[in-house]
Amino acid sequence: MATAWGGADPVEQVDGNDYELGTEFLVNSDITITHIRVWAGAGEVNVTSRRGRIWSTGGGQLGIAVLADDLPTGWSQYELDAPVERLAGQRFLVSYSTGGNYGALLDALAASNVDSGDAALSALGTASATNGNGVFNTTPGSFPTTSPGAHPFYGSDVTYTLGIGGNTAPRITQATVTATAATVTATIVAEDDETLVGATYRYDWGDGSAVTASSASSAMHTYTVSGTYGVLLSVTDDGGLSDFAAVGIDVAVPSAAITPLDIAGITATIETHAFASGRFEQVSGFEPKSAPGLGITAAVWFQSIEPAVSASGLAATTIRLTFNIRITTNMLAEPQDGIDPRIVNAVDALMAAYSGDFTFGAQVRNVDLMGQTGQPMRADAGYLTQDNRSYRAVVITLPLICNDVWEQHE
Numbered sequence: 379m380a381t382a383w384g385g386a387d388p389v390e391q392v393d394g395n396d397y398e399l400g401t402e403f404l405v406n407s408d409i410t411i412t413h414i415r416v417w418a419g420a421g422e423v424n425v426t427s428r429r430g431r432i433w434s435t436g437g438g439q440l441g442i443a444v445l446a447d448d449l450p451t452g453w454s455q456y457e458l459d460a461p462v463e464r465l466a467g468q469r470f471l472v473s474y475s476t477g478g479n480y481g482a483l484l485d486a487l488a489a490s491n492v493d494s495g496d497a498a499l500s501a502l503g504t505a506s507a508t509n510g511n512g513v514f515n516t517t518p519g520s521f522p523t524t525s526p527g528a529h530p531f532y533g534s535d536v537t538y539t540l541g542i543g544g545n546t547a548p549r550i551t552q553a554t555v556t557a558t559a560a561t562v563t564a565t566i567v568a569e570d571d572e573t574l575v576g577a578t579y580r581y582d583w584g585d586g587s588a589v590t591a592s593s594a595s596s597a598m599h600t601y602t603v604s605g606t607y608g609v610l611l612s613v614t615d616d617g618g619l620s621d622f623a624a625v626g627i628d629v630a631v632p633s634a635a636i637t638p639l640d641i642a643g644i645t646a647t648i649e650t651h652a653f654a655s656g657r658f659e660q661v662s663g664f665e666p667k668s669a670p671g672l673g674i675t676a677a678v679w680f681q682s683i684e685p686a687v688s689a690s691g692l693a694a695t696t697i698r699l700t701f702n703i704r705i706t707t708n709m710l711a712e713p714q715d716g717i718d719p720r721i722v723n724a725v726d727a728l729m730a731a732y733s734g735d736f737t738f739g740a741q742v743r744n745v746d747l748m749g750q751t752g753q754p755m756r757a758d759a760g761y762l763t764q765d766n767r768s769y770r771a772v773v774i775t776l777p778l779i780c781n782d783v784w785e786q787h788e
Contacts (some may be wrong), residue, residue: 381415381537382499387453388481388533390419398515399480399532400473400522401487402435402507407498407547407619409538411441411462416474416481417533418449423478429519430474432462432536435508437521445474455537463542469508472534475518481533487511488529497622498540504529540619546571547619555609555625559632565596568613568621576616584608603743603781604631604696605689637741639697639783641680647738648701648776649678651731657724658705665704669765674707674724686751686779689743694782696743698751703728703774706762717770718759725757725772732776746777753777 382403414430424447432441443456464470489503504510510525512532540547552567564581568574581597582588584607589597601607606628614620645663653661659673666677679702686698705728707721732745732755747755755776762771 380498380539381535383415383501383531383535385486385501385531386483388417388419388483388531390421391480391482392421393480394423394478395516396425396478396518397476397480398431398473398518398520398522399476399534400433400471400513401532401534402469402471402502402509402511402513403536404500404502404506405464405466405468405470405498406500407466407540408542409464409498409540410542411458411464411470411536411538413455413457413537414443414445414472414474415453415455415535415537416445416449417453417535418451419479419481420451421479422449422451422476424448425475425477425518428475430456430472430534431519432458433471433473433521435469435471437523440470453533453535465542469502471508471513471522472536473513473522474534477518482512482528482530483533484528484530486529486531498538499536501531541617545615545617545619548574548577548613548615548621550611550613550621550623553611553623553625555611555627557627557629560602560604560629561598561600562607562609562627562629563596563598564609564611564625566611566613566623567595570615572615572617574613574615578614580610580612580614582610582612584610601629601631604629604694637782639699639780640741641699644699644738644742644778644780645678645680645701648703652676652678652703652728655724655727655731657727665702666764669767670706670769672708674705674721676724677704677706678702681775684752685784686746688751689779695784695786697780697783698746699742699778699780701776701778703776704762704771705774706769706771709761709768709770721770721772725774728774729755729757738778741780741783743779743781746779749777751777751779 428445430443441458441462443458509523512530513522515522548568548570555564580590583599612622649663658676661676665679681702682700686696689696757774759772762769
C-alpha cells in the first residue's frame with residue numbers, strides 16, 4: 379500500500395474552532411483507496427464520534443472512516459467502511475473533523491502539485507483545484523469548500539493500492555544499468571501478485587530514444603554522445619498498470635578523432651548571421667579599437683575557453699567557448715527615448731535565434747542557454763566611450779559547447 383502525500387509533515391496550529399479540513403487529489407493511475415490517514419499535534423482537541431470522509435468534487439460522499447476521538451500525535455490511519463475506487467483522471471477530496479488545534483503546512487499547495495512516490499496521485503495546487511486547496515468548512519462533517527490564502531496542506535491523506543477490480547500493479551524489485559564505454563545494458567526484475575504474462579518492459583535511455591519489449595527483461599543501447607543520462611525503466615502488466623524506476627549512468631563515448639577548434643569558422647558564422655538579420659549597419663568579427671559607425675552596429679569576439687566538465691567524457695574533453703557580441707548605437711540619437719527599444723529589439727532578435735534553431739556547425743553541440751556548465755546566455759546593458767563619443771551598448775554573452783576538442787591522456 380502507498381500513501382498519497384509526499385511532502386513534509388504539517389505543523390500544529392493553535393485554533394479553538396471546529397472544522398472539517400480537506401485536501402483535493404488528482405488520480406494519475408487507477409487506484410483503490412482503503413484508509414484515511416491524518417496528522418495531529420500533541421494539542422489536538424478530542425472530538426466525540428470523529429469521522430474521516432472521501433468526497434467527490436461535487437460534494438458526494440464516497441466513503442467514511444471512524445477515527446479516534448483522541449488522535450495520537452503524528453500520523454495515524456483508519457480503514458474506510460468500504461474501499462473507494464478512483465480511475466485515472468478523476469479527482470477526490472479527503473477530509474476529517476477537528477475540534478480545536480490541527481496540523482497545517484502553510485503554502486505547501488500554493489502552486490505546483492506534490493506527487494507521491496509512484497506518481498499515482500497528485501495533491502493539486504490551489505490554482506488547479508476545484509475550490510482551491512486545502513479547504514475547510516466550519517461545520518464538522520460538511521463538505522469543505524473554503525480555501526484560505528495560505529494554501530495549506532491540512533494533514534488529510536489516504537492510503538491506497540494501485541489498480542481496481544482485483545488487479546494490482548507489478549513491482550520492480552531490481553533495476554540495474556551498467557556501461558561499457560558507450561554501450562549500456564539495463565535489466566528489470568519485477569513481480570506481480572497476479573501474473574507477468576503479457577507484461578511489457580520499456581527502456582527510456584534519456585537521449586530521446588526508447589525501446590519496448592514484450593518478454594525480455596533486459597536491453598542494450600549505444601550512446602553517441604558522452605555524458606550522464608537518466609535511464610527510466612518501467613514494466614506494465616496486461617491490465618495497464620505500471621511500476622517505474624530511474625537509474626543514472628555515466629557514459630564515455632570513445633572519440634574517433636579529435637577535431638581542432640575552428641574558432642575562425644565559428645566567429646564567422648556568428649558574424650554572418652548577425653549581419654544577415656538586417657538589424658545592423660555594420661558587423662565586425664573583432665573587438666573594435668575605434669568608434670563604431672552610424673546606426674546600430676555589432677561586434678563579435680572570443681572571450682573565454684574552458685573545459686565543460688559535466689559534458690566531457692573520459693577520452694576527450696568537451697569545451698565551453700564563450701563569445702561576446704556587443705551591440706552599440708549613438709546615445710545622443712533622436713528621439714532619445716527610442717534608443718533602448720531599438721537596441722533591445724536587435725538584442726532580442728539575436729537571442730531568439732540562439733535560443734531557437736540557429737546552428738553553428740557540427741563542432742558546436744549547443745548553446746548553453748540555461749547554464750548547465752557555467753553562466754547561462756545573457757545580455758547586459760551599459761555605456762561605451764570611444765574617440766570621445768558616447769554610445770549605448772549591450773553585450774550578449776554567448777556560451778557554446780563544443781564536442782571532443784582536446785584529447786585526454788592517462
